[in-house]
Amino acid sequence: MSAEDANPAATPTPCGDIQGDGRWMSMHERFVSDGKGKEPEVVFVGDSLIQLMHQFGIWRQLFSPLHSLNFGIGGDATQHVLWRLYNGELDNISPKVIVLWVGTNNHGHTSEEICGGIMAIVQVIKNKLPQAHTLVLGLLPRGKMPNPLRERNAMVNKLVQEALSSLPYASFLNVDPGFVLSDGSISHQDMYDYLHLTPKGYQAVCEPLHEHIKSLLEKPAEH
C-alpha cells in the first residue's frame, strides 16, 4: 500500500458530471485529441488560472510563438489533473517543457497533501515524458485581505520548492509579482474576484514566466 493511497490530493480522480452537461470530460477528450494532431514544445497544465490565460491576448502574444498547448480546466484540483495526465493527455506528444499550475482548488486538503498531489503529478510527467522539464508555478495569494487560504498556499509553495530542489528534471518558479499591497489587500485590477487574474494581472505574471520558459527551451536536454 503506497503513501499516495492515503493522500486524496495524490489519488487520480476524474471529475464526476454532477451538473449534467459532461463538460469536464469534453475538455479532457479534446486535450487528448489535440495531442494526436499537434507537436507542442510547451504544454500548460492546471486549473482556471492556466485555462483563462488562453483567452486573453497575452497567450497569442507570448506563448503561441513558443508552440504551446493549454490543458487548463477551471475548478481542477491536483487529483483531477493527475487523472487527466494518467489518462491520455501526455500521450503522443513530446514537449520540452510542461508548465504546471494547480493546487489552489484543493479545498479540504492540508498543505502537505497538496504538495504531495503536486509531486505526484511531477512524477507521472517524468514517467511519461522523461525528456521534459516540469516547471511548477507557485500558488498565488487569494482573497481581498489576509486569510487562511493565503497561508495555506504559501506553505504549499514552501514545501513544493523544497521537494523540487533536489530534482534535475523539475523546478519551481514564484510568479507572484507582489500582488499583495502594503495594507495586505489584493486589488481587483489584478484579480477581478480576488482569485482570477485580469489581463493586467496576467501581464505581470506571464512576462517573467515567458522569459523563464524561453531559457528552459534554449537549454540542451540534460537527461
Next chain:
Amino acid sequence: MSGDENPAAVPKPVEDVQGDARWISQHTRFVQECKDAEPDVLFIGDSMIQLMQQYDIWRELFSPLHALNFGIGGDTTCNVLWRVQNGELENIRPKVVVLWVGTNNHEHTAEQVAGGVMAIAQFLATRLPKAKIIVLGLLPRGERPNPLREKNATVNSLLHSLLLQIPQAQFLDVSAELVHSDGTISIQHMFDFLHLTSSGYRVIAKPLNDLLLQILEETPEERRASLV
C-alpha cells in the same frame, strides 16, 4: 404567491466555505461603487456578466455607455436577489439594467429558475420604476445536446411569456447563434462549453448593444435635472 414557495426566489448570500471571503468582498466593492458612480447601465448576474468586463468588448462597447458590472461567478438567482436587496442598487439611477442569471441554479427546476429571475426583475421594476430591464436568455451549455440545454431552453421559454407582465422589461435570447446545425457548440465560442471566449462575447454583444443604444436614445435626459 410568496417567495417562500420557490427556493430560487429566496434571497441568499453565498456562504464563505472556502475561507477567503471573496463573495462578500466583491459585494462590498459593488456597494461602494454605487456611492461613487452614476451609471446609465447596470449589468448584474453571474460569471457570464462578470467575465465580459475582462475582454476588449467591454471597453469598446459598454464602458462608453457608462456601465457598471456587478457580476459574480457562480451566482444563482438567490444570490443576485440578495445583492440587489442589500445595497447594490443604492444611490444609483441607471436607465437600463441588464440581468443575466439562472444557469448556476443546479438545485432548481426550470420553473423555479424562471420564477427566481422574475423575482429579481420584479424587484428591479419596483425599486427603479424609470429603468428599462433587459433579461438575457440562458445560453446553451455543454459540447453536445444534454439535459442542461433542455432546462435552460425551458427557462427561456417561460421567461419569454412571464416577462410580458413587466412592461418595462424585455427578453433577449441570442442562443441560436451559438449552436451548430449538428447540435454542437464550438470551443471557439465557449472555451469550456459554458463560458464565452472573446469571439463568443462578440456574437452576443452585437444584438445587446443594438438594443441598449435603442433604449438609451429613447430615454429623455430631463431626469437628471430633477435629481436633488
